[in-house]
Amino acid sequence: MHKVTDDGPATALELSQVSHVHANGVRALDTVDLLVRRAEFLTFIGPSGCGKSTLLRIAAGLVAPSQGAVRRADEDATAFVFQSATLMPWARVAKNVALPLELAGAPATDREARVAEALARVGLSDFAQALPRELSGGMQMRASIARALVIAPRLLLMDEPFGALDEITRGRLDRELLDLWQERRFTTLFVTHSLVEAVFVSSRVLVMSPRPGRIAAELVIDEPHPRDDGFRLSARFAALCGQLQSLMLRAGAA
Amino acid sequence: MSAGTNRWSLVLAPLGVGVVVILFWQGLVTVFDVPSYLVPGPWLVAKTLVADWSLLSASLLVTLSIALLALLAAVVLGVATAFVFVQSRAVEMSLLPYAVLLQVTPIVAIAPLIIIWVRDPLPALVICATIVALFPMIANTTLGLRSVDRGLLDLFRMNRASRWQTLFRLRVPSALPYFFAGLKVSSGLSLIGAVVAEFVAGTGGTASGLAYQILQAGLQLNIPRLFAALVLITATGVALFAAASLLAWLTLRRWHESTIAA
Ligand SMILES: Nc1ncnc2c1ncn2[C@@H]1O[C@H](COP(=O)(O)OP(=O)(O)O)[C@@H](O)[C@H]1O
Numbered sequence: 305m306h307k308v309t310d311d312g313p314a315t316a317l318e319l320s321q322v323s324h325v326h327a328n329g330v331r332a333l334d335t336v337d338l339l340v341r342r343a344e345f346l347t348f349i350g351p352s353g354c355g356k357s358t359l360l361r362i363a364a365g366l367v368a369p370s371q372g373a374v375r376r377a378d379e380d381a382t383a384f385v386f387q388s389a390t391l392m393p394w395a396r397v398a399k400n401v402a403l404p405l406e407l408a409g410a411p412a413t414d415r416e417a418r419v420a421e422a423l424a425r426v427g428l429s430d431f432a433q434a435l436p437r438e439l440s441g442g443m444q445m446r447a448s449i450a451r452a453l454v455i456a457p458r459l460l461l462m463d464e465p466f467g468a469l470d471e472i473t474r475g476r477l478d479r480e481l482l483d484l485w486q487e488r489r490f491t492t493l494f495v496t497h498s499l500v501e502a503v504f505v506s507s508r509v510l511v512m513s514p515r516p517g518r519i520a521a522e523l524v525i526d527e528p529h530p531r532d533d534g535f536r537l538s539a540r541f542a543a544l545c546g547q548l549q550s551l552m553l554r555a556g557a558a
Numbered sequence: 559m560s561a562g563t564n565r566w567s568l569v570l571a572p573l574g575v576g577v578v579v580i581l582f583w584q585g586l587v588t589v590f591d592v593p594s595y596l597v598p599g600p601w602l603v604a605k606t607l608v609a610d611w612s613l614l615s616a617s618l619l620v621t622l623s624i625a626l627l628a629l630l631a632a633v634v635l636g637v638a639t640a641f642v643f644v645q646s647r648a649v650e651m652s653l654l655p656y657a658v659l660l661q662v663t664p665i666v667a668i669a670p671l672i673i674i675w676v677r678d679p680l681p682a683l684v685i686c687a688t689i690v691a692l693f694p695m696i697a698n699t700t701l702g703l704r705s706v707d708r709g710l711l712d713l714f715r716m717n718r719a720s721r722w723q724t725l726f727r728l729r730v731p732s733a734l735p736y737f738f739a740g741l742k743v744s745s746g747l748s749l750i751g752a753v754v755a756e757f758v759a760g761t762g763g764t765a766s767g768l769a770y771q772i773l774q775a776g777l778q779l780n781i782p783r784l785f786a787a788l789v790l791i792t793a794t795g796v797a798l799f800a801a802a803s804l805l806a807w808l809t810l811r812r813w814h815e816s817t818i819a820a
């Protein structure tokens with residue numbers, strides 16, 4: 305799997321004046337302007353129902369916005385990780401991870417090598433032949449991440465990926481995700497409702513206001529990588545969390 | 559109670575009830591000396607079953623063939639219809655009322671027509687039984703093909719899956735549990751349809767299934783044989799259901815919740 309190199313434009317994703325009204329009349333997003341830099345780890349935080357998922361689905365090209373324009377630099381190399389692992393329950397883990405390659409018609413030998421590599425990267429090599437129901441929640445999420453990695457994404461969209469996991473597992477997966485991101489340098493759009501998680505993983509956090517969602521505030525987390533538990537326990541971390549909390553309060557998002 | 563005991567009691571409890579009921583029945587018949595042309599005892603029914611086996615087994619074969627052919631037709635037609643239905647809501651909306659019409663029309667009311675139109679008795683009876691067994695296959699398979707995890711659908715779209723890829727790799731496997739639920743219902747219905755159609759066709763028909771034996775036995779007041787034929791029909795129904803359940807279990811046991819022991 306190749307590292308994302310700096311050969312494209314510096315902008316990975318651009319949303320201009322994007323508004324969205326759902327078919328049932330719910331106004332989910334209101335004039336969102338967004339410029340995502342390549343290899344950025346951008347996190348959205350906001351109250352439930354403020355349109356975070358809608359925003360991600362628009363960014364993924366799954367939903368066409370009712371107004372505004374979306375420009376993605378890497379149409380083909382976009383992967384989505386959903387809140388639940390969304391694995392095919394009838395297929396073994398390796399088969400699940402191979403799915404994007406199979407759909408794209410990749411040759412079998414190439415496929416096997418890439419699946420094995422992705423599974424190794426998330427520590428699931430021993431579970432390639434397991435069925436999803438035989439895995440714990442955290443392991444299922446790892447399989448889901450492996451399925452995203454297998455296409456060597458340049459843009460990775462993650463909608464509350466660890467939201468359903470316990471605090472300890474979530475913390476571990478956060479660190480693993482950061483390692484991956486450091487190594488592969490894909491652009492990441494991440495949604496969470498955990499303030500602590502947002503500060504720990506992001507290079508930039510966008511606070512969204514209640515529905516219809518707008519981007520109400522921005523917080524840059526200019527802590528260098530790799531980040532470890534030292535950062536989590538530092539006074540600076542606490543200060544950043546406090547700052548984000550007050551931004552959220554002001555936005556009516558907390 | 560351990561899981562092992564539980565599984566055994568699952569089989570033993572109904573079996574015990576059956577034994578008690580049969581003993582009670584035999585007891586009543588013996589004690590009150592009920593004439594066998596009114597209610598034969600289970601022992602007499604069993605003896606008749608053995609004595610008339612060559613006659614009854616030939617009829618069983620006829621009824622079973624009708625039921626199985628009808629079930630096969632219902633599965634093929636039902637699945638094909640479901641595939642058409644899920645292609646578009648408009649198609650489903652325009653055709654579903656007719657499928658429902660087929661379902662709510664009593665088969666006894668249309669069977670005479672079908673028997674007149676289709677001269678051959680065997681295909682006529684198969685058509686009647688198919689009509690009875692068809693709707694659960696259509697309804698369940700359609701529901702199944704539509705009951706796809708939204709996230710997985712999104713995943714397929716993100717990866718630019720073709721309509722066919724989405725159908726065969728996602729919709730079909732997702733629909734299997736629903737398909738088998740339909741199959742369990744339709745397996746019984748195909749037998750009921752076959753028996754009802756045979757009754758409507760009456761004794762004049764050349765296809766002489768179990769219903770024909772019941773009619774004949776009734777006319778001749780051979781009540782033990784009537785009961786024996788009835789027992790065979792019931793046993794066939796149970797066997798069809800068991801076969802459908804086994805097929806479902808073999809297919810789904812690895813992954814579907816319905817088949818995973820708690
Ligand atoms: N497909 C849809 N159709 C109609 N309304 C929707 C749909 N998806 C989301 N909504 C509504 O849009 C609003 C924003 O939803 P969502 O983007 O899921 O919010 P979040 O992810 O921030 O919780 C909610 O009120 C939700 O009920």
Ligand SMILES: [Mg+2]
Binds near residue numbers: 356357358463
């Ligand atoms: Mg959401």
